Amino acid sequence: MYECFLEIAYEAELNTKEDPELLAAASEICNENPATRATAITELRKMIFERGQCKPHRTDDAFLLRYLRARNFIVPRAHKLLVRYCSFREENEHLYKGVDLWSLMKVNDAYEGIMFDRPDVGRLSIFRFGTWDPSEFPVEDLVRAGMAMTEIGIRQPKLQVLGGSVIVDMEGLTLRHISTLTPTVAYQIVSLMGVSMPARMKTCHIINYSWLLNTFFYLFKKFIPQQAWDKIFFHGSDLKSLHQHIDPECLPPRYGGTCRNHGSFRKWLQKIKQYRDEQFDREMKALGYDVKE
Incomplete structure (x- = not known):
């Protein structure tokens, strides 16, 4: 079912x-x-x-x-x-011009989406950068995937209206990951989360962090607009705290939720490729992407 x-x-x-x-x-x-x-x-x-x-x-x-x-x-x-x-x-x-759209499936589980949209949460996206192996592909490909995901998402009127929430799960994040996050990359990620894109971000939740959070967040905080701070919440590993903001009905079992309508970025992009039409190809090519058959 x-x-x-x-x-x-x-x-x-x-x-x-x-x-x-x-x-x-x-x-x-x-x-x-x-x-x-x-x-x-x-x-x-x-x-x-x-x-x-x-x-x-x-x-x-x-x-x-x-x-x-x-x-x-x-x-x-x-x-x-x-x-x-x-x-x-x-x-x-360089984040989109001539980029092979389907090649971004390599990002796999670094992004996860909950296919259960509702007004209070919108579309829930989960960033799991700790699952990424920096030796497999550069951090720029993570940003490219994030940009493609946003561009595709904002085509949909429902997401334009409902917006979305983000969980940044820092489990598995190491100094090796942190070393790839330059100020430029941090700026690009913040820009894609609504600063420079027509996307309505409701809330951002940081979970499963350690002392590495200080280094990680230092890179990002100078690019975050003042008015966005009241939308950012830190929960550590306290799932009950997370549940006060996001209904467990919208969360996967990993976070104490009951939602099973979720999938990796790879699977989502595979389905986009499967169901796309001529209008989609035309719009993505106009944005600069290479959309192969």
Whole structure:
């Protein structure tokens, strides 16, 4: 039964259509008003051309809507986010330009997704960098996978509205891992978690850490915006503390939860490849990815 539900969830990852239930949630979560939505999109598009601070590869309604939803339909804030997104892409072309999208399956368990989205948690993503062997592939591939995962995720209207939560599980993290995390890599990871992407991050939870946390977090904290600090929680190995923020119904058994609709980044990307359509290939190629058959 769980496999059946999971398969349906994977197939739905490529759904870019909106439904009445989603629009009702968008009104409550994103301050989206169907009566004024088109006006806000037009205003954002006008701001892009008048200010000339960025040259996005797209300016169609569906694309601009992502930025408005991510910033509660406050047009100047949405524009500021779009400028950051364009700047990030210009500064980090190596993270996507000519990257073989399917080759990123090598990342495997370093990212894990819970295919059980709901308004209070959104999409739950789990970072398990301790499962990564630095001798197999460079840290840049972890960032490339994170960027591809975000770009694919924000195509889906449901995730634009619901956003997501993140668990950073530091179990297995060693000095060998930490040594690969340069300030540049830390900046890139923070940018992908919502600073430079139209993604709504609800909360971030740090678990299973040791004294290495000080070194790990020192690299990241200077890139984290002040307003994001109230969304970051430290739980150590206390699962009860984690459960106060994330319902065990949304967590895999590893964290004392009951959710079995979860899978590795490898499996998720395999399913994206299986269910993708021409529109998906077209959009990902426009972003710079190499999408092979």
